[in-house]
Amino acid sequence: MSEPTIGVERNGPVSVIRFNDPTTMNALTGDMAAELRRLLKQEPQTARAIVLAGSARAFSTGANLASAIPESLEGFDVGATLEEEYNPLMETIRDLPVPLISAVRGAAAGVGASIALSADVIVAGQSAYFLEAFARIGLVPDGGATWLLTRAVGRVRAMEMMLLAEKLPAPQALDWGLITRVVEDEAVESAAIEIATRLAKGPSHALALIRKSCWAAVDDDFLTALRTERRLQREAGEHPDFAEGVTAFREKRAPNFGGRG
Template sequence: MTDKILVERKDGVTTLRLNDPKAMNAMTADMAGALRDLLISESKTARSIVLAGSERAFSAGANLNAAMPDDTTGFDVGETLEKEYNPLMLTIRDLEVPVISAVRGAAAGVGASIALACDIIVAGKSAYFLEAFARIGLIPDGGATWLLTKAVGRVRAMEMMLLAEKIPAEQALDWGLITRVTDDGAVEATALDIAARLAQGPSQSYSLIRKAAWSAADSDFAGALSTERKLQKEAGETRDFAEGLAAFKEKRAPRFQS
């Protein structure tokens, strides 16, 4: 485990905070592995999770000073992706609880991928998203090619990846890359308010919604209909549905506890 990720828990919400501000929360393999382990362990008790960084940066991407040897001859740059970052991204996808990212400052490289893989992305007005890989002769990773293309379309995704220019928060919102923009000082409060709301909701339903949405992104229409049919059967067998239906019939607010 690393001391570069802080854990904060309150009322069913866990905040996992990247905590290496001197390096702008640049990710190392150890941090990626620790974040994955924490996501898995916290999702067993938390009802929602917030991923946050520091004031200057959510994450500036991979820490190249730590990751790259002086001589890269014969060095497999993709190996760290296979061993650390790809498992982390798949863990975010497969979590049983909703995940909200609170982005202040830079979200670059794999840091942007982590932020953008979340279910709800709250960014401050001075935040920006950057795919800087082309500047050093690499390609976007952390699932960025998929995430960007799905979110903003091929053409805008190509512009982000080829030109490697900062995309300010307001532009990211306009493009559909993120969900909310707030004043910088309100980013985490907004994310925590959303997380608290989700923590009171139907957790089993949320888990199945996440599964259905990620599946739909890779499916044709008929496939999405088939997945919805399968998961709706599962949803109909949960305590969440029993309580939701009872509350509807009794004209009261539901009290989800699962």
């Protein structure tokens, strides 16, 4: 019996979801996208942080073209795949109630790059790279890439990545502000899990609200962001984690946060 192409490793309050199809360098099929979405909905029921990882050679090389594109292209709507499979996945990532950390080794290309770059914290190895290869086959970037890239690195650099379809090495991605940190290749997953473990000990309800406010703020004007912060701050203040945080501060001890609740 073959191993699943996406697996889960649970380490206490941290779940590691792993792409596991090394023969294709973790190229994604529609079934894999659906399974990843299912796991991202399932794991927050018990996990307080999620790490998304691949293998040594690749985080993911994007959509598996061999399985996604039919022999005859007549009448074939490439965009339907996005509507049915990848766009719902990206919406699920946006709406996660727990922090998401991506651990990138090797290639992160196409929609695989979009998934990696949609995480809250992005840890990459020295030899990792990001690639928007769509122009090479006459397509446009997807998985929210146009939105993610322009907001992370600006229109001009995003244009360069998408039009030239060249590899962007991890150190340059860090310099551009596209990713969070670069570590030695062999330390990528341990660094990501360490961050996830730290976040799992935090005020889960407040972290969920931070994610919500940040995703909203990217498209909101300043006054709308202020109103969102006011609304979510009230919600955070009504949660037991706030009382515990204040008590711990006054007692000069580490807080013991109980979870989302």
